[in-house]
Amino acid sequence: MITEKTQNQSFTHPDANGYFGMFGGAYIPEMLHRNVEELRSRYLDIMQEKSFVKEYNQLLRDYVGRPSPLFLAERLSAQFKTNIYLKREDLNHTGAHKINNAIGQVLLAQCLGKKRIIAETGAGQHGVATATVCALKGLECIVYMGVKDIERQAPNVARMQMLGAKVVPATSGSQTLKDATNEAIRDWINHPNDTHYVIGSVVGPHPYPDMVARFQSIISEETRWQLKEKTGSELPTHVIACVGGGSNAAGAFYHFLEDTAVQLIAVEAAGHGINSGMSAATTQLGKPGILHGSKSLVMQTIDGQVVEPHSISAGLDYPGIGPLHAHLYKTGRATFLSATDEEALKAAFEVSKLEGIIPALETAHAFAALHQMHFKPTDVIVICLSGRGDKDLSTYMQAMEINA
Amino acid sequence: MSRITEVFLKKSNNVLNVYCTAGYPELNSTLTVMQALQNHGADLIELGMPYSDPLADGPIIQESSSIALQNGMTIQVLFEQLKDCRNTIHVPIILMGYMNPILQYGFEAFCQKAVEVGVDGLILPDLPEYEFETMYGAMIKKYGLDFIFLITPETSETRIKKLDALSSGFLYAVSSSATTGNDKNFAEVEKYLQNLQQMHLKNPIMVGFGIKDHATFIAACKYCNGAIIGSAYIKALSGSVDIETGTENFLQNIIK
Structure with missing residues (x-):
């Protein structure tokens, strides 16, 4: 039963602060503020630019x-x-499907003038997709992956490496996807100027959930x-x-x-x-x-x-x-x-x-x-x-x- | 007037705030560590509430948090440990932690209990200003807790002014845009601190991240009111046989 849909609120779009109903927002430390704010203030405009749309659609057709x-x-x-x-x-x-988002975000990162791409991965599918697009665009790519997942998903680790990405083991905590995500976020904090973090799912601070959903x-x-x-x-x-x-x-x-x-x-x-x-x-x-x-x-x-x-x-x-x-x-x-x-x-x-x-x-x-x-x-x-x-x-x- | 503000009235330079993780190195060592810090020169104590996914912390503090969690530390246990702390601890206590465990405890109940056991202020790095202004700030103020926002070299001047206006107690200036414990040449942040000083903000400024010895402490204090030490102290604690001597040796080396 649908209980919370109001006249003005769609299911599709979050409000201006990134909330879908009571969920969403951007609970980030100040060290991430500038990067996330830069993305928030520009993602919709960039995604509507003619040249962006043209290249995104062309890659989806001819490459994907x-x-x-x-x-x-x-x-x-x-x-x-x-x-x-x-x-x-x-x-x-x-x-x-991961490639749909990876292409979108890497093109967007280029529009923002970023030279270095980081990503987290669990099974390795998002890592491979990101490494693939970075190879295509000649961008540096660093993929964080839990130590346990590196052991479990050896073929995808090899694929990423063959594509020229650096796979960095996440050794903290439980050493899986959640910790790879923590490590990627820390990397972003430590590289506040030249790096874009390609999140692979509809999670993370606003605008990621909306942006990734749009690309998918x-x-x-x-x-x-x-x-x-x-x-x-x-x-x-x-x-x-x-x-x-x-x-x-x-x-x-x-x-x-x-x-x-x-x-x-x-x-x-x-x-x-x-x-x-x-x-x-x-x-x-x-x-x-x-x-x-x-x-x-x-x-x-x-x-x-x-x-x-x-x-x-x-x-x-x-x-x-x-x-x-x-x-x-x-x-x-x-x-x-x-x-x-x-x-x-x-x-x-x-x-x-x-x-x-x-x-x-x-x-x-x-x-x-x-x-x-x-x-x-x-x-x-x-x-x-x-x-x-x-x-x-x-x-x-x-x-x-x-x-x- | 809050206990934190009183510290800055009495002492406007070289104020030393030391971070420790609650429940580290042992579950019941929290007060021993705080006592040792007070005995050997800490003007403020920042007490970290351990969390499984501490995004704003570096590996050393995360490791101490993992150990504290394994030791059985929770917010409930911490409040129990702190309930008589004001019999012996006179310096201000600032709780530092992440939103999720606090939300599970209940945000208002948390503020109420914190004040009850004698806590003076909060640092919650993943509580952004929008949510502070619309949801949580009123509760924090209702219980008379100071709330300390972080600023970084990437924070714009307009935003620094806004966060200064929302903060009380002091403003936490991160010396480089990095997670705690990061080694960077301290000289490159001097200009940033100088600029901050010239902004004449309402709150005292404490600088943190990357301070590990006397030289970096003095350099940090040159342009602001004091400094926060975290990872270096945790590292020292992990390598020392007993908390009292370990803390004494460490702080002597900082203050000289």
Whole structure:
């Protein structure tokens, strides 16, 4: 039920101070103020400049391969007795939706005159995307990555290095994505003039959640006209996407946010189960709090210390969620479901066999949610196929061994 | 008049504020450390409330925070430890910490309890001025706590004036735009401090980040009212056998 939408407030845009309802803002130390303020005061103007739009669109088309296809998954549709379309972000260059944002932010950084690009990464997809665009543009690129993730995601570390990026291990705290983010923020504090921080999700201080959502909104922008071509209507009945920080979901939902007839389904990672103590389902386990510069839902102890989540997919292994999503959850505009590690694995194998598409483990969570829902034969469902599963082959191989 | 303001009335130069992490090195060493700091020349004590994700701190303070958290430090435990501190500690106490643990404790309850145990002021680096003005500042003032904003060499003059107007107690000038504990040539920040001095702000100015010995302390104090030492002291504490002698040796070396 939608309770908090007022006449003047859209779901899509934050207010002038970066708040989506009660979530958002810019809770940053003064040392970051100038950088964040520079970005805040200029991002919208730059994103509307003709030359920027031209180069961004051209790179999306000629380098990334957009528009990404909208594919009617017939065998999957038959199984669930409905109509399921897959938005093929997995076919993008570098294998996921992350490149949409990386291109946007690196071009924007160039407009701001920045020479040095930093990024955080968990599974390595955002790191690879950022390293790719930096190689393309000849910019210095430094990627912070938790020591544990460096061990778990060796192929992506090698890809980043091959692309010329420097991968810096984050050794503090729990040595995963949250700590890589802390280290990247510290780097930015220590380089106040020449550096742009490319955040990979719809998290962080304002304007990041809005800016990243805008760069990812190409997903739903294309979906609308593609659906119109295929079904005669721009609007599906459901859009389903997985949510860690929430960038692919933000992009997949974006142009449907104000069409309240469209059901938006966000699928979080339940890990071993919501109440197992090994989960990353932030809306179920989190409380309002402040992490990485914005107020949102945060998984934390009773004393307000941020806890380490768990998910089989490194991309969903984050103890927070973007403020837009926290707002969609609080207002009921989106429905939040969750899938366990096991359900996600099962779904990954199911989609591979039915459609000949090996999805990323993150995306597999979105597919797993199909089993928790009921559809009408006339429903039109769009699933954001956010990434391909090549990077997860070792996990899939282990699963096959166990089940052999 | 606040206890912090009184310090600056009595002493306008070479005021020394030393940072320590609550619950470090041992859970119950908080008061021992504060006592040692008071005994050996600290004019103000900045007591850090440990947080899992301290964005504005460098590796040394973050490490001490992790240890303090492992030791079991929480805001609740800290208030319990501080409840009789005013029997022995007479210098002002400033709590430094991050918003999230305070929000979970309850912001107003936190301010109320802080005053009750004898805390004089707050430094919350991730509470920006917009949220201070619209949500939290009124509560802080209601309980009579000083609130100290940070400024950096990147902070514009207009903004410095605004943050000065919102602050009370003193203004915390970060000597280089860097996380705590960063080594930078001190000479390059001298001009910045000189400029600050010439702005004739309402609050006394304390400079922090990068001060580790007598030379840097004196250099910092040349253009402002005093200095804040954090990482260097934590480092000294971690290497000393007992808190009292470790603190004595460290502070003697600073003040001379």
